[in-house]
Amino acid sequence: MIDDYVAADAPVRVIDAFVAGLDVAELGFDRALPAATGRPPYDPRDLLRLYIWGYFNEVRSSRRLERECRRNVEAMWLLRRLSPDFKTIADFRRDNGAAIVGACRAFVMLCREAGLFQARLVALDGSKFRAVASRKKVMGRKEIAHEVAHLDGKIADYLAGLDRQDAAEPDDAPNAVTTAIAALEARRGELGRLASRLDAEGHAFVVEGEEDARPMGKGSAPKPPSYNVQTSVDADTGLIVHHEVTDEPTDNRLLYPMAKATRDVLAENELTVVADAGYSNGAQADACERDGITPCVPANRSVNNQGGGMLFDRTAFTYDRATDTYRCPAERMLVRKQIMRRDACVLYAATDCSDCTLKRQCTTAERRFLTRHFHEDALERMNARVKADPDLMRKRRCAAEHPFGTIKRMTAGGRFLTRNLTGTRTEMALSVLAYNILRAINIKAAIA
């Protein structure tokens, strides 16, 4: 019997038992209730089992899964020797995105009900995963204008050729030329649509063929089309509580949405979240605090490089809330000068620095300026929490970076196989579900 070849403690048995307990009709899987007539479809539970097992074992493509169903003992056991073809497998993932995300959430709920989320500290982190589209498909306004000019030139050449042909042989219009012109005009129309999308969304680039992806990366190197995958990880168990695939190029606007969604999943009134400096955002920290979430994120301030970086930094200045002024090391005042809405801060300026004996240590300009963020208090409170407990950042590293290491190994170094947010969210739900099952098995083994 095939069952003899599957170890009693094999993870595939956990996958089988978890899926068997799911209410697939409630989760919204297609064909969860077979029709009374016609050929019976594959049970969605079987295809879901196959996909979770596949992501668990780094087998993600529908063609490879089809092969494994015919030769791999675990896959044969899991599907009771059913062997769906690759199209059935691929269609299942394409058509059941929301239900697969729901199945991933159901496992988190199972862990919550089992009391696995004890600590009320979660670590947020983000990582870039490569989209299917290649770098060559990244189009900016410059690239679009260049190609439009090239197409216009070619269309004009073809039309001139047609005019010459018509003059010579009026009744013999060459079909190949008119077809080529139609193709060039269709391409031109497509470029016009891309340009309109850039204008409407206010982005600098669009990825042709996968318009939800964004060029992402650091530095001046060419940025490949990618998605920003966010996770919130329970610091105690290493389980992923909540995840999201976003098209945000940075983590800067994701502190509050991720923290709030995590708190909702845990159904807790209070929660502490820790994240790296990339999440430092005063408005988001303020929103977290107002919602009962305690954010711990180190400040991400630009360094004053003037004077070789040896000038007084902002900690040398004391803010006086009553007068809304700063007091400098020479005991003089910096007063409110200007609101800088684009940078969400207020500019303060010293009134007179001309005769100050500390000026060489303070500024290279005529007088000293200082900015204060609109949500400076929330930023300072967040930074103070991190400084008060230096172990927080170590806990963050241990909790948040390990899941991405495992998921990237499962996904060929962090590459999606499907396009756009709909497809990538389905894929990431399968990866997170496979990771969480693996983690839960390891926790249980450690306890036993």
Ligand code: SF4
């Ligand atoms: S240079 Fe101006 S701001 Fe700086 S310490 Fe002197 S008086 Fe104060």
